[in-house]
Amino acid sequence: MRAGRGSGSGSSVLAEAIRCGTAPSAIVMTSRDAIVMTGALVAAELYGRHCAIMLLEEADWVIGAGWRMAVVEAGEGLATIHGKNVK
Amino acid sequence: MDRPEVINGGDATQFCMRLLARFGEAVGADGFIEIEQAHVDGCLYHGPVSLDFVERLLTLGGRVKVPTTLNVGSIDLIHPELFAGGEPLRTAGTRLMAAHEELGCLPTFTCAPYQTMFKPRFGAQIAWGESNAIVFANSVLGARTNRYGDFIDLACAMTGLAPNYGLHIEINRRARILVEIEIPDEWTEAALAAVAAGHAIGQQCGDMIPAIAGLPAETSGDDLKALGAVAASAGAVAMFHAIGLTPEAPDRRTAFHGEEPARTIRIDAGEMRGIIAGLSTVAAGTPISAVCLGTPHFSLAEFERLEKLLDEERPNVKIFVNTARHVTAELERSGRMEALKAGGVVVVTDTCTYVTAILRDLSGAVMTNSGKWAYYAPGNLGVEVAFGSLAECVASARAGKVVRS
Numbered sequence: 244m245r246a247g248r249g250s251g252s253g254s255s256v257l258a259e260a261i262r263c264g265t266a267p268s269a270i271v272m273t274s275r276d277a278i279v280m281t282g283a284l285v286a287a288e289l290y291g292r293h294c295a296i297m298l299l300e301e302a303d304w305v306i307g308a309g310w311r312m313a314v315v316e317a318g319e320g321l322a323t324i325h326g327k328n329v330k
Numbered sequence: 331m332d333r334p335e336v337i338n339g340g341d342a343t344q345f346c347m348r349l350l351a352r353f354g355e356a357v358g359a360d361g362f363i364e365i366e367q368a369h370v371d372g373c374l375y376h377g378p379v380s381l382d383f384v385e386r387l388l389t390l391g392g393r394v395k396v397p398t399t400l401n402v403g404s405i406d407l408i409h410p411e412l413f414a415g416g417e418p419l420r421t422a423g424t425r426l427m428a429a430h431e432e433l434g435c436l437p438t439f440t441c442a443p444y445q446t447m448f449k450p451r452f453g454a455q456i457a458w459g460e461s462n463a464i465v466f467a468n469s470v471l472g473a474r475t476n477r478y479g480d481f482i483d484l485a486c487a488m489t490g491l492a493p494n495y496g497l498h499i500e501i502n503r504r505a506r507i508l509v510e511i512e513i514p515d516e517w518t519e520a521a522l523a524a525v526a527a528g529h530a531i532g533q534q535c536g537d538m539i540p541a542i543a544g545l546p547a548e549t550s551g552d553d554l555k556a557l558g559a560v561a562a563s564a565g566a567v568a569m570f571h572a573i574g575l576t577p578e579a580p581d582r583r584t585a586f587h588g589e590e591p592a593r594t595i596r597i598d599a600g601e602m603r604g605i606i607a608g609l610s611t612v613a614a615g616t617p618i619s620a621v622c623l624g625t626p627h628f629s630l631a632e633f634e635r636l637e638k639l640l641d642e643e644r645p646n647v648k649i650f651v652n653t654a655r656h657v658t659a660e661l662e663r664s665g666r667m668e669a670l671k672a673g674g675v676v677v678v679t680d681t682c683t684y685v686t687a688i689l690r691d692l693s694g695a696v697m698t699n700s701g702k703w704a705y706y707a708p709g710n711l712g713v714e715v716a717f718g719s720l721a722e723c724v725a726s727a728r729a730g731k732v733v734r735s
Contacts, residue, residue, distance in 0.1 A: 251459060251479025252376060258481075259377035277356040278479055284352055285481050288345065289382050 245273045245304065257282030261294050269295040269315040271324065273304045297322050342392025346485035350493065353482055359493030363455055367396050368487035369443045371459030372480065373403035373430055375423045383481060384429040387488065393434045395490035399443040400435050401460045403427040407439070408655060408679040414690050427680075435487070439680035440654030442555070442627040444471060447656075452577055455498055457486035461568075462626050462702065465558035468569035470551060472577040474498050477568045497569055501587070503578060505541035505571045508591040509534075513544065514599040520549040521556065521719060525701040526602040528557035529609070532564025534595055541571035541585040549575055552632055559626050560701030609704040609717035612695045614734045616716065619694035621727045622683045623720070624652035625703040630660060635720060637666065640673035645727035649675045650689070652682045674727065684710050697726050 257279060260266035266286075270279060275298065283294045295317035299307060307313065310326035354362065372384065404423030406412050413420055431437050438446055443458075444466050450456050450473035458464050458475040459482075467473040476496040478486060486492045496502055509531055513523045523545060531540045545553075554572060561567040571579035579585035597605075623636070628651050636651070651670075658679045661667040670677065683689055684707045689696070695714035698704055704717040716732040726733045 251371065251461070251477060252374075254480040254482070255376040255380060258379045258383075262377070262379050262382075275356045275358075277353050277482075280356050281349065281353055281479070281481055284349055285379070285383060288349070289379065289386060 244270070246276055251278065253278040254282035254285065257294070258286040258289075261286035261292050262290055264292075266294050269297055269313075269317070269322070269324070271297045271299055271304065271307060273299060273301050293317070295322050297324060299324075340391055342387045342390035343395075343489055345387065345390060346392075346488040349481065350485045350489060350491065353485075354493035354495075357493060357495050359495040361494045362491040363494045363498060364490055365396055365457045365486060365492045366454045367448060367450060367456050368394070368398040368483060369401065369456070369458040369460060369463055370398055370430065370435060370483045370487055371401040372484050373400055373423075373427045373439065375404050375419060375426050376480075378422075381422060381426050381429065384426065384433065384484070387484075388429060388432055392488055394487040396487060397448060398435045398487040399438040399440070399446065399448050400427070400430055401439070401443075401463070402441050402681045403439050404681060406678055406680045408658060409677075412676075412678060433484075433488075438654060438656070440627050441625075441682065442466075442629070442654060445627065445629050445657075446654065455492065457483055457492040459483035461562035462555070462559035464568055465562045465570065466555055468497055468503070469558055469571065469576050470554050474503075477566075503569065504539065504587040504589065505579070505585040506538040506592045507535050507540045508582070508586075508594040509540045509542045510594065510596045511542060511544040511602065512596075512598045513546070514603055519719065520546050520553045521699070522606055523602065524549060524553040524557040525560055525609075525717075526605040527597070528560035529564050529605050529701055530595075530597050530601075531570055532561040532567055535565065535567065537566045537568070538592070539569050539571065540567075541573055541579055541582065541591070543573045543582065545572050545575060547574065550631075552629055555626055555629075556701060560705065563702045563705045606717065609701060610715060610732075611708060612714045612716050612732065614732045616714070617694045617731045618647055618697050618716065618726055619691040620647055620689055620696045621649040621723045622652075622689070622696055622698045622703055622707070623649065623700065623723065624678070625682055625684060625698070625700040628653040628657065630657055633657070633661065633666070633670070636675070636724070637669065637673075639721055639724040640670070640675070642672075643728070644672065645674040645724070646730035647674075647727045649673075649724070649727050650678055650683050651675055652678045655679050689713075695732065697723050697732060699723050
C-alpha cells in the first residue's frame, strides 16, 4: 500500500498481527508512515518477530505492484525486493 | 537527529526513547521538546500485545515522568456488573487498566481529560492520545499536541518528551481553509450546528486546519466538544478554529496569521439539515431499545440539561450515559444520582457504550445525540442508529420509538 490511513490504533492492530503470525512479511510504501512503523517496531522489540517496512519511489512502487510474487531481503537499514514470476 | 541524553533513564525509559527516536525520524521532527503532561489511550484491550507492552515496561521498572491521565478502558470498574462481554476480556481488560496505574498513570479513565482538574493551560506542550481529546486540547484550550496513537502516547509519558513537529510549532497551527456555515432558522440551540459543522470539516478538510465562521456566540464548551468529536471521527482533524469562540481565533485575521485562506467552503442551511439527517440510519417512528448519551463523556453541565428534561415517569427504554468517575462521584455526593436512576438513567463510568459490551438489547435502533456515537456504533455494535437533539432523545425514550420535535 502506498500509505496508511492515520488511525492511532493501527499500530496495535499491526503489532498484534505480527505477534500472531498473520501479518504480511513486508509492507511496501511510498511515504513514511509513523503508525505502521511503530506497530512493526513494537512487535520486533517485544517478540523478536519482524515485518520489513520498505520505502520505494513511486515509479518503483508501480513496477512492484505489478508483480505476482516478490522476495524481500531485509537487514538493519537496507532491504531489497525482487520480483518473481513477473508478468 | 540527536537522541537526547535521558538522565536517570532506566531500562524502561531507554526502551521508550528508542521507539520515540525512530518515530521522530518518521515524522520529520527536528528534535524533542519537554511536555507538561500526557494522556494515554492504552487501556482499550486490542489483544495480548496491548498488555505485553505495558508489562514489559513494568518489568523494566518503568514509571511515567509527567502527570499522565488515562483514557477509557474496556471495563466500568465502578459498576463491573454492567459488563456483558466474556471472561477473558474482563480479566485482560481489568489487568490492562491496573497495569497503567502501576506505571504511575492517574486512573481518570475518561475520554474527556479536559474536563478534569488536569486540564492543560493555554500554550502547554502536551502529548495526548484519543482523537476527540486531541482536538479539544488544541482547539478549545490552545494547548499543543499532535495526534499521538498507541504506544507512542505512553512512550512520551515515560520520557517526558515529545518529537518537535506538527502542532507543537506555532506556524503549523494556522488556519488554511475558511468554512462559512449558514444555520437553519428552526435550529434554536447551537448543539445541532456544532455537530453538522464538525461532520462537514471532518469530511471536507483533510489535514488542513479549518476556521469556522458562523457559529453563534452562545456556542458552549460542550457544543465545541461535540463538534471536535465528530470531526475527529469523520476525518483526520487534529485542530479547528471557531472564529470569535476559540482562543487562537478571536477574529478571522488572527486565525489565518494574516494570510488569505487557501480555500473557502460554504455550507448552506439545506446542507446542514442534510448532514444531520444523514446521521440516522432509521426514520421517525422506528422502535428503539436504548438511548446512548455521553460520547464524549458527559460533563456536569450536560447532566443538568438532562435532569431538566426528565420527569417522574420512568421511560420505556433505558438512557445510558457515559461519564468520568469524578462526575459520577459528584452526582453521588450531591444526591442527584438517585433522581437520575429513578428517571431511567444508567450511568456508565470508566468506559463507553460503543467500545465495549454494555448494551444487552440490540434488537431495536439506538438513539443518540452524539455525532461520534452515531458514526461508530453501527460498525462496532451492528445497530441501527437515530441521531437527534438531547430533548428528542429523552422524548423518544418515553415513547419507545424515534420521535422528532
